[in-house]
Amino acid sequence: MPEHKTGRPLALALLVALVLLGGAGYGAWRLEHESHAEARQPPPVPVEVASATRRGVPVYLTGIGTVEPFNTVTVSSRVDGELQQVLFREGQDIAKGAPLAVIDPRTFQAALDEAKAKLLQDQAALANAELILKRDAQLGKDDFTSRQTVDNDQSTVDQLQAQVAQDQAAVATAETQLSYTRIAAPIDGRAGLRLIDQGNIVHASDPTGLVVLNQIHPIAVISTLPQRDVPTIRTVLAAGEVEAHAMSRDDGSVLDVGTVALIDNQIDPQSGTLRVKSIFPNDADRLWPGQFVDVKIRVATLPAVVTVPSDAVQRGPDGPYVFIVATNGAVDTRPVKVGQIADGIAVIESGLDAGQEVVVRGQYRLAPGTRIAPSPFGAGG
Numbered sequence: 001m002p003e004h005k006t007g008r009p010l011a012l013a014l015l016v017a018l019v020l021l022g023g024a025g026y027g028a029w030r031l032e033h034e035s036h037a038e039a040r041q042p043p044p045v046p047v048e049v050a051s052a053t054r055r056g057v058p059v060y061l062t063g064i065g066t067v068e069p070f071n072t073v074t075v076s077s078r079v080d081g082e083l084q085q086v087l088f089r090e091g092q093d094i095a096k097g098a099p100l101a102v103i104d105p106r107t108f109q110a111a112l113d114e115a116k117a118k119l120l121q122d123q124a125a126l127a128n129a130e131l132i133l134k135r136d137a138q139l140g141k142d143d144f145t146s147r148q149t150v151d152n153d154q155s156t157v158d159q160l161q162a163q164v165a166q167d168q169a170a171v172a173t174a175e176t177q178l179s180y181t182r183i184a185a186p187i188d189g190r191a192g193l194r195l196i197d198q199g200n201i202v203h204a205s206d207p208t209g210l211v212v213l214n215q216i217h218p219i220a221v222i223s224t225l226p227q228r229d230v231p232t233i234r235t236v237l238a239a240g241e242v243e244a245h246a247m248s249r250d251d252g253s254v255l256d257v258g259t260v261a262l263i264d265n266q267i268d269p270q271s272g273t274l275r276v277k278s279i280f281p282n283d284a285d286r287l288w289p290g291q292f293v294d295v296k297i298r299v300a301t302l303p304a305v306v307t308v309p310s311d312a313v314q315r316g317p318d319g320p321y322v323f324i325v326a327t328n329g330a331v332d333t334r335p336v337k338v339g340q341i342a343d344g345i346a347v348i349e350s351g352l353d354a355g356q357e358v359v360v361r362g363q364y365r366l367a368p369g370t371r372i373a374p375s376p377f378g379a380g381g
Contacts, residue, residue: 045370047362049325050377052308054354057347059340060296061233063276065223065246067291069214070279071187076209077103077202078180083210086198094185094213101210103202105181112174119167126160133157189213214289218258219282221246223295224273233263233276236299244278246287247294256280256287260297302340302347309377310346312358313338322352323359323366330371331359 077083085102088094133153192212196202202210221244225233236242242260247253258280267274278295280287287293312322313336320338323331336351352358359366360377 042371044329044373045362045365046373046375047323047331047359047366048377049357049372049374050309050312050360052306052348052352052354052356052358054304054306057302057305057307057340057345058298059300059302060245060298060342061225061229062294062296063223063225063273064249065221065276065278065293065295067246067287067289067293068220068222069189069216069289070218070220071189071215072289073186073189073213074209075100075183075186075211075213076204076206077101077183078204079103079108079177080203081105081107081181081201083196083198083200083202086194086210088191088194088211090191090194090211092191094189094191096185096188098185099182100185101183103181103183105178108174108178108181112171112178115167115170115174119164119171122160122163122167126157126164129153129157129160183210185213187213187215188217189215216285216287216289217282218279219287219289220261221258221278221280221287221293221295223276223278224268224271225276225297227267227272227274230263230267230274232299233260233274233297236297237263243298244280245296245298246278246280247296249292249294252294255293256282256284305339306348306352306354307345308348308352308358309360310341310344312360313341313346314363323363324352325357325359325372325374330369331366332368 081103083101084104087099087101094100133150133156136150136153190213192214194211195208196206196210233242237260244258244260246255246258248255258278261277261279263277264275276295276297278297308322313320314322319335321333321335324334326332334351337349339347339349341347357374359372359374362372366372
């Protein structure tokens, strides 16, 4: 009997030890299983996110344009002679009326002196003829001279008066020709390359001229718009001043801001486009004649529309969509209707509310339900 009682506690202790070992083993197994499960779950995908915002969005019509001088003049000589002086520097900004060149004036000065001398000669002859007429007319009243003599005197006076008028015209012509020997700038502008050097003989018939002046303050840009935009541009021009932006074709930066001056009076039937002329102050000289630019014409403003960065909009087989950030830290897709996309901003006409967060960068690794590690859009530079 005593041996039987001693064996029972021993068996019970063995059973407790086995249970404890089994529990420890199960705990170790479960811990290892959970560790493997966590190891198999992919880490969150780093993305950049932004909130949909409500704002006013300007609407532009965009066309390709060519920069042209506001005015351009080829300065030429109006008389023949030796080019004695060149008074401008190439590339110089020149004010209207500033002297540009001098043609040898001696021949033209001599012609003017000759015309003035002839005028003085004929004026003296006229004065003498008028005295004779006055005297003979007085004698004719007393019958001391014939009527024929008085008539002859009057004819002589008339002829000399005409000759004096002709001489005065000749003096004016000679003065004008002499003035042409000093060439002045007809407009404000910037001088180009000199087309002829000092010492050469120039002629009024020379096709090249002396220099080309281009007025670049202000400056013009001629752009084109498709004919479907003609009603829109006509409507906004009728309402008042229309803003135009000249944009760099290299980096899209704004080169200058001006206004639309006019639209052409016809559509080009070959290209189906309408030419538009815009004027820019060009104070910073960022526009240059012959340069190609994009011209954006502001025609309206969309009030209080939902917008997102344009990179957030993705294209799928069923149309455009965005990845929205869910409350559980994962993403889901949302189909949207997209309006205007310009300057990195997309207008969302339906499918998204202001304040909802959307993924802007990193979408290529996403699918519905993917966990993300979000950061603000643009925070990484």
